[in-house]
Amino acid sequence: MGFFSFKQNLILSLTIFFSLFTKSLASQISVYQVLNDYDFPSGILPKGVENYDLDVSTGEFAAYFSGSCSFSLEDSYQLYYEPAIRGHISKGRLQSLKGVSVKLFWFWVNIVEVRRAGNDLEFSVGFAGAGFPVDNFEESPQCGCGLNCNFGVSSF
Structure with missing residues (x-):
């Protein structure tokens, strides 16, 4: 007789299978859906995110282009x-956002925080901030041409 009984082996196998299956399903959710789940419109990220990491226990988030x-x-x-x-x-x-910058006059400054306040999104660069309607971010911009893309021809 083996160390584990057939029933124990079956339960262990099913547990491993369902664990891998649920991790697989979780990895199929798009980064844009994750944003929606956290009450953000998908348009705060441009199109083209290839992968992302999210640690739900700490909130650490990364998106990769x-x-x-x-x-x-x-x-x-x-x-x-x-x-x-x-x-x-x-x-x-x-x-604690890192990797997103906006040009203010002649200088590039880092956007360090984005906060939803009702129907507005407030963007902070540390020493200043600006608010915009959430509706402005329903569509994700494209790299190179933003929201004004004419059949793939860049206007930037």
């Missing part, structure tokens, strides 16, 4: 995303 990503919005805001962005996510709040 194939390279850097930049674009203009409304002909006034230039944004730059590094190949990896990181931060801590909780319901309605992204903090």
Whole structure:
């Protein structure tokens, strides 16, 4: 007679299978759905995120692109995303953000926090901030051309 009985082996095998199966399902959720789950619109990230990491116990979050990503919005805001962005996510709040910058006048400054306040998103660069309606972020911009992409031709 073996160390484990047939019943114990079956229970152990099923436990391992379901553990792997649920991890597989969790990895199939898009980063944009994760944002929605934390009460953010998907458009705060541009299209093209290749992979992401999320530790639900600590809120540590990272999103990965194939390279850097930049674009203009409304002909006034230039944004730059590094190949990896990181931060801590909780319901309605992204903090300790690293890897996202906005050009203010002649200087690039890091966006360090994004907070949802009702129907607005508030972006902080540490010493200043600005709020925008959540509706402005329903669509994800594309690297190179933002929201004004004409059949793949970049306007940036």
